[in-house]
Amino acid sequence: MGIAYESTLSPGLLGIGYDQNEASTGDIPPFVYSSVIDSLVTQGLISLKAYSLYLDDLEASTGSLLFGGLDSDKYQGNLVQMPIIPQTVGGQTLFTAFAVDMVSLAVSSSPGNSTPVTQSAFDIPVILDSGTTLTYVPESLLLDLVNQLNGAVDQHGFPFVDCSLRDGNAGLTFDFGLGTSDRIVIKVPAAELIYDSDVYTGGSTPDVSLQNPCALGFQAQNGAPYVLGDNFLRSAYVVYDLKNNLIALGQTNFDSTTSSILDFSADATTIPVRSGVATSAVVEPTASGGTATTDGSGGETTSFPSTTPFTIPGNGLPTLSSSTDSFASPSNSASSSSSTQKSSPAVASAQLDRGGLAVVGISLIFAVLGGGWFLA
Numbered sequence: 001m002g003i004a005y006e007s008t009l010s011p012g013l014l015g016i017g018y019d020q021n022e023a024s025t026g027d028i029p030p031f032v033y034s035s036v037i038d039s040l041v042t043q044g045l046i047s048l049k050a051y052s053l054y055l056d057d058l059e060a061s062t063g064s065l066l067f068g069g070l071d072s073d074k075y076q077g078n079l080v081q082m083p084i085i086p087q088t089v090g091g092q093t094l095f096t097a098f099a100v101d102m103v104s105l106a107v108s109s110s111p112g113n114s115t116p117v118t119q120s121a122f123d124i125p126v127i128l129d130s131g132t133t134l135t136y137v138p139e140s141l142l143l144d145l146v147n148q149l150n151g152a153v154d155q156h157g158f159p160f161v162d163c164s165l166r167d168g169n170a171g172l173t174f175d176f177g178l179g180t181s182d183r184i185v186i187k188v189p190a191a192e193l194i195y196d197s198d199v200y201t202g203g204s205t206p207d208v209s210l211q212n213p214c215a216l217g218f219q220a221q222n223g224a225p226y227v228l229g230d231n232f233l234r235s236a237y238v239v240y241d242l243k244n245n246l247i248a249l250g251q252t253n254f255d256s257t258t259s260s261i262l263d264f265s266a267d268a269t270t271i272p273v274r275s276g277v278a279t280s281a282v283v284e285p286t287a288s289g290g291t292a293t294t295d296g297s298g299g300e301t302t303s304f305p306s307t308t309p310f311t312i313p314g315n316g317l318p319t320l321s322s323s324t325d326s327f328a329s330p331s332n333s334a335s336s337s338s339s340t341q342k343s344s345p346a347v348a349s350a351q352l353d354r355g356g357l358a359v360v361g362i363s364l365i366f367a368v369l370g371g372g373w374f375l376a
Helices: 036-042 139-148 330-339
Strands: 050-054 064-067 069-071 075-083 087-089 092-094 099-110 113-116 124-128 135-138 159-162 173-178 182-189 194-196 213-216 218-221 226-228 236-241 246-252 261-263 282-285 291-294 300-303
Touching: 050 069, 064 069, 075 099, 075 182, 075 236, 099 139, 099 182, 124 236, 135 139, 139 159, 139 218, 182 246
Parallel strands: 124 226, 135 218
Antiparallel strands: 050 064, 050 236, 069 261, 075 246, 087 092, 099 113, 099 124, 099 173, 135 226, 159 213, 173 182, 182 282, 194 213, 236 246, 291 300
């Protein structure tokens, strides 16, 4: 691990992401050191540079982070695999963050009764980032969602809905569609995305025309990539394969007390197929479809159509120097990103009472799963 003598963040974070995002104050190109997961592979403790994340629900006191394998007792049905979207930096295509395609958002009041929020052509890159508490989406999408829920946005840009959506609708879910070939819909219960209003207000009454306002755990963000934070990830079991640039998703099996662990092999080129517990996740093959083939081990691989790299405007990631074609100092990018927060309503420092989570701002993007370069 590197030692950070200067930081733009107050909490310490352990990054488990791509080497390109490591914290470094070295000259151009910056010093790249062996990360935690690199060292686990090098020391023979795991065979493949991959890990799985299980946060469990908002009321849970523990979750699990499994290096080099997956636990099929922690998700429902089959995992759905999708390619990580690379980033275009200085004319080069690089894998820098755990970005995948989000293709739909809907609200379901009960099984089979779903109302779409997005249009059929919707497709944005989202980063699955456990270093971010809330979920950050385009402003237009947030406003459409708030309107559909008969909610309101206050003068600070914070969204609110009536608490009855959480307290009186046990079956209400927010349904996130992910993947461009095979798709999975991750259903997030309302209680995971709707909180008491003091999360945003610090105890004062929000200035909105709602009888019983609760905070909605979405924030508006200008420009891609967008972020699905902890309040989404609690409902998704996520496998991150840094060697093959793949992510697999499954619907979380909340409150699992057993384990069935599968180790990844060193020569694996795909995330192993193993069914979880009884399913309620929704898998939607598209017309373009993936082509399934066997990998000789009883598993299954899927060939995906080519994925269009995304470009992060402004201060999203370290940028390449046009003269050296190498990464500029990440510490400079971190400072710039931090300085832009004040113009966005995405920053709050209140505590989530339920589960003890801090509502952190957009400065934590990439900080855990994306790399941790803000620690430099």
